[in-house]
Amino acid sequence: MVKPIILFLSLLLLACNGSNKKENSSSSNMERKSVSCVKYIFEKDSIFGDIRNHASEKTSVSEAINNYSKNLKSLDYSAKF
Secondary structure, three states: OHHHHHHHHHHHHHHHHHHHHHHHHHHHHHHHHHHHHHHHHHHHHHHHHHHHHHHOOOOOHHHHHHHHHHHHHOOOOOOOO
16 A cells, blocks of 8 residues: 555656756756847847947937937847847
8 A cells, every 4th residue: 555655656756856857948948048138139239339329420419329229129139049
């Protein structure tokens, strides 16, 4: 009688540990995607910032800032990398 209960509890424990590994793997994968997304946004922001800074030499500052804002709004912030 005790052996089936121990077997059942052992199988339950193993099943739970397996699902945690999948969740942890999925969680770390999402973290990597988020970090990649943030790095991508920072790189693009740097590029758009340089363009904005030099665009004000040829156009008005407000137009340069509006173009910079449009460029930032066009980026994909969904972390699907």
